[in-house]
Amino acid sequence: MARIDPRNSTQYWWDRHLTGLSLLCADFTTHEYPPHTHEALVVAVTEQGGSIVRSRGQIEQATPSTLFVFNPAEPHAGWMGWSEHWKYRSMYLTREALDEVAHGLGIESVPYFTRNTFGDPDLIEAFRAMHVAIEEGRDVFRERELLIGSFGRLFRRHGSGGGRITPAPRDRVLLARVTEHMRADYASDLRLEDLATSVGLTTFQLIGLFKRTVGLTPHAYLTQIRLGIACRQLRHSPIIAEVATAVGFYDQSALNKHFKRCYGITPLQFARAAAA
Numbered sequence: 641m642a643r644i645d646p647r648n649s650t651q652y653w654w655d656r657h658l659t660g661l662s663l664l665c666a667d668f669t670t671h672e673y674p675p676h677t678h679e680a681l682v683v684a685v686t687e688q689g690g691s692i693v694r695s696r697g698q699i700e701q702a703t704p705s706t707l708f709v710f711n712p713a714e715p716h717a718g719w720m721g722w723s724e725h726w727k728y729r730s731m732y733l734t735r736e737a738l739d740e741v742a743h744g745l746g747i748e749s750v751p752y753f754t755r756n757t758f759g760d761p762d763l764i765e766a767f768r769a770m771h772v773a774i775e776e777g778r779d780v781f782r783e784r785e786l787l788i789g790s791f792g793r794l795f796r797r798h799g800s801g802g803g804r805i806t807p808a809p810r811d812r813v814l815l816a817r818v819t820e821h822m823r824a825d826y827a828s829d830l831r832l833e834d835l836a837t838s839v840g841l842t843t844f845q846l847i848g849l850f851k852r853t854v855g856l857t858p859h860a861y862l863t864q865i866r867l868g869i870a871c872r873q874l875r876h877s878p879i880i881a882e883v884a885t886a887v888g889f890y891d892q893s894a895l896n897k898h899f900k901r902c903y904g905i906t907p908l909q910f911a912r913a914a915a916a
Contacts, residue, residue: 660737663775668726672719680732681750682710683794685768689725693718695756702728707758707767709794716756729771744788744833746806746842751799758798766790778890782859784832785847789857792844808848814839815853818846819861826865827888832858862888863898870895874911883907 662680668691675694690703695716702708702718710716712735720726733741738750770786773779796805817839822830835858836846850858866887873883884895884907899907 659740660734661774662732663771664730664732665771665775666726666728666730668720669724670720671726673717675715675717677713677715678710678732679712680734681712681738682708682730682732683767684708684728684730685764685771686726686728687768688727689723690721691718691723691726691728692721693756698756700757702726702757705759705761705764707760707764707794708756709753709758709798710756711753714756729768731767731771731774741788741791742803744784744843745792745795745803746844747795747803749802751795751802753798754800755798758794760797763790763793763797766793778894779859781830781832781862784843785857785859788832788843789847792847805844806842808841808845808852810852811849812853814841815849818849818858822858822862822865826862826869827886830862830888864902867898867902870899870907871910874907875914878908878911878915880907880911 660680684702685707686702686704688704690701693700693702693708693716695710695714700706701721742748742750766786767790770783770790773783773786777783792805795802818835821835821838832846833843836843839846841849847857850856850861854861856864866889870883870887870889873886874880877883880895881892884890884892887895889895889898896906899905899910903910905913
């Protein structure tokens with residue numbers, strides 16, 4: 641009998657992010673997909689166990705070390721085969737969503753994939769992290785960054801045809817303008833694409849610009865700004881929840897997570913030490 645959590649099979653329609661993107665989390669002990677197609681581009685990451693997939697007359701295995709990609713309207717089938725457990729995450733991008741991703745990458749059309757499987761460890765982890773972030777829905781800026789960054793790497797490394805993704809310029813003047821914007825509006829609902837547009841870049845170019853010049857993604861840089869200001873505020877206010885929202889974090893738990901990861905202590909421990 642197949643087991644699938646209906647809460648995780650919900651489609652996530654994006655008005656604040658991207659219209660036409662849906663996500664699926666599945667956990668099977670036995671299941672078989674007959675030959676079928678999707679109108680969307682499909683990207684799937686196996687987290688545990690695996691399955692057997694048939695596409696283009698070939699039979700391949702879906703495992704945690706493979707990324708599966710199916711072009712829109714490409715027939716494929718799948719079944720458990722050797723595995724007793726198949727846990728995976730998949731995402732589906734319709735034409736509308738693909739057009740938005742292409743715009744974020746600065747290309748006119750997305751590429752076609754001449755293969756269905758790719759053994760690319762860091763790309764597999766990037767798509768898994770992106771899927772988890774979108775499912776949690778707690779940080780729109782990071783979700784958008786992961787989306788554009790992951791698909792940009794997928795298209796550049798493995799796509800055939802489509803447009804050329806132009807690299808970000810190595811221009812510290814542009815970086816200074818963006819970081820000044822971040823420092824001025826750190827507590828607001830900043831959007832990655834708005835920051836890119838403000839300096840005449842695509843979102844993918846902006847991500848590349850940050851990685852080339854400061855070695856961080858835009859989201860990581862913004863997080864550091866918010867944490868620094870949180871430290872100053874925690875010296876005067878022990879109410880962690882208020883500080884979290886005041887500096888732009890989703891909630892107190894988000895501040896706790898980033899604060900401890902960066903400084904090794906919790907915001908409360910920091911506030912008590914500052915008071916002492």
